[in-house]
Amino acid sequence: MTALLVWSPHVLVGYRNPSLHLVLDSVDACVALLVAYLLFGRFARRQRLQDLLLAQGLVLLAVAGIGLSWVAETLGENRDGTLDIWLPLALRLIGAVLVAAAAVVSPAREAPLPSWPWTVAAPVAVVVVTSSMLWVWRHQLPVALDRSADATTQPALFTGHPLLMTAQVAAALCFFIASIVFTTRAADRTDPLLRWLGPACALAAFARVNYALFPSLYTDWLYTGDLLRTGFYMLLLIGATREIEQYWDDSSRVAVLEDRRRLARELHDGVIQELALLRMDGHGLPPGSPARDRILTTCDRALDEARAAVHALGHAGDEPLDFVLHRAARELAQRYQVRLEIDVDDSIDAGPEQQHTLLRITREAVANAVRHGRAGHLCVSLGTDGDHRRLVIQDDGTGFDVVRATGANAGYGLISMRDRARTLPGSLEVTSQPGEGSVVAVRW
Secondary structure, X not given: OHHHHHHOXXXXXXXXXXXXXXXXXXXXXXXXXXHHHHHHHHHHHHOEHHHHHHHHHHHHHHHHHOOHXXXXXXXXXXXXXXXXXXXXXXXXXXXXHXXXXXXXXXXXXXXXXXXXXXXXXXXXXXXXXXXXXHHHOOOOOOOOOOOOOOOOOOOOOOOOOHHHHHHHHHHHHHHXXXXXXXXXXXXXXXXXXXXXXXXXXXXXXXXXXXXXHOOHHHOOEEOHHHHHHHHHHHHHHHHHHHHHHHHHHHHHHHHHHHHHHHHHHHHHXXXXXXXXXXXXXXXXXXXXXXXXXXXXXXXXXXXXXXXXXXXXXXXXXXXXXXXXXXXXXXXXXXXXXXXXXXXXXXXXXXXXXXXXXXXXXXXXXHHHHHHOOOOOEEEEEEEEEOOEEEEEEEEOOOXXXXXXXXXXXXXXXXXXXXXXXXXXXXXXXXXXXXXXXXXXXXXX
């Protein structure tokens, strides 16, 4: 588009509409203030220098677009096309420099001034100092753009003061740098706002290039530069929307995790303690009593279920599968006083729901092997089987008759493991012979 405007005499078409010009300026400034407010909120949470520089740069861009030219015109006896152009231009250039600085600074670097009032006072101080300096030198300022014929003819190519074009090119260079750096870093980070800053800054850079060619920003005419500048703010608005969505998603996730941890604490301090006390009382029953064996077995199973629920509630589910299986193996080996080996391919991963299912199957298989098979050594392995993944729990217990155990009188443990395996989705295979141990394999 810029090339066509430069080299094609047939594309050089502007649209004169002072009201629409004012509307675009107001919308752009409001979007800039909204994104700056979000960035100030991120800075308050993370104390990152990048968020601070971006927020302050957008504040200066917003201030430069909210009636600053009109304020400069009403300050006193200054020529048209001087202070009313140089003041917004200076603030926009400083804002572009701050955006470029935010791009090149390390995302992990903390701000040296964590005090909140300083973060707000800095843009105000920049506006006051810049306005004061240009006001003092107002009589020495050159005419940046002759707008005497603005009402009847469109601005021609390269009509602005050389310093005006130089400032626009410098701002374009800052935005080009920011666009490249933000786009590069967005590939390595899951930051929705950062992902949209790259293309947004590219549009801002080309808007400044168009302003250097056709300074329509300071006239009543709408050109490509004005549309590209508004496109910059529209992309920022999309990024801000994604930022707000992610913020509420994260807040909801944190609230759910806190509630889950609270429930886990209540289970651990209440139900598990009561079950442990009941199990201790069960040991006081006469040895060999059927009631004693039933009570101890039921307490053990209830404790396993309660501990599994506490573990599921107390963890976020973002841990790798191999770490989760190793930790569960250590807990089971210590609880049942058995030797439990584990061989896990750490390249295999699973989602939170699949992890929970695999852990419950592993706990059930180990508990059955120890209680019913009197196993003393078990091996848990996780690997691949062609295009599928496979979890195997093997023991050296007494074994059992698989046909009889999985028939009409099948135990709840085997039924539960098979049902859980189907939800992966996958299948459960149990092989065993009396006196030869057993193998439980999950394939999904």
